[in-house]
Amino acid sequence: MQFNIEFVNTILSGFPQDLKMHSLNVCYLASKTAEYAGCSYQEVKTITIGALLHDIGKLCIDEKIINKPAKLSDEEFSIIKKHTVLGTKMISYFEECSNLLPIILYHHERWDGNGYEGLPGKNIPKLARIVAIADAFDAMTSPRPYQKPKTLHDALLELNMNKGLQFAPDLVQIFELCMLELIKMPSQKSEIDFWHKAFSNIV
Structure with missing residues (x-):
């Protein structure tokens, strides 16, 4: 099976x-x-696909844990943390996608080295x-079962x-700087707008 934009769309539909x-x-x-x-250009293309699939490993985790409307227990958090490795294994079956694996595996690393895999800094x-930054920003500004969304100002401050x-x-x-430019643009009205803009540089 060929890994292309149409196939990514099929994955996302699930x-x-x-x-x-x-x-x-x-x-x-x-x-x-x-x-x-x-x-x-190649890096932008890679991050576009990699970011779309960064949480694909969560499909292997019980939805009751993913959507729990309260703080996770230590055991539940340990299960959630496996999504980076699970996602990497899923995508590793596609040889042409080896460039996506670092994004999926390491998007929960921390600059201070206290992330999932313990990689520090550069x-x-x-x-x-x-x-990692885009993921955290969207998590902070989107409604979640366990927290109210932050404002743009508060999320950037965080x-x-x-x-x-x-x-x-x-x-x-x-x-x-990027966000300050994006907020000057008209609001995105639908997922189709997101989809087209996300791929505007690679199709």
Whole structure:
């Protein structure tokens, strides 16, 4: 089976709606940030697909844990943390997708080395560092069972408070500049708008 945009669309169609929208949001934010960061055409293409599939491993985890409307227990959190490895294994069956694996495996790394796999600083692949910021931002600004969404201002403040700890300092600054430009654009009205914008540079 060929791994292409149509196949990615097929995969996304099987995502629960909230995971699908989160994936589309992270894809758009990460790909735009990569552009602002001066990434190459190939890197932007890679992060576009990688960000769409960054949480694919969650399909292997019980929805009751994923959607639990309360704080996770230590055991449940340990299960959730497996989604990066599970997702990497799923995509590793496609030889042409080896460039996506670092994004999927390392998007929960922290700049201080206290992430899932323990990679610190620039040992974390750059595209995974970008997706980590986009992922956290969308999580903070989207309704979740266990928390109210933060405002744009509060979410950016949270990113800045954690740069050098959780996030790459230089990329937080770039992400903030990117967001200031994006908010000047008309609001996205549907997932189709996200989809078309996400792929505007690779199709």
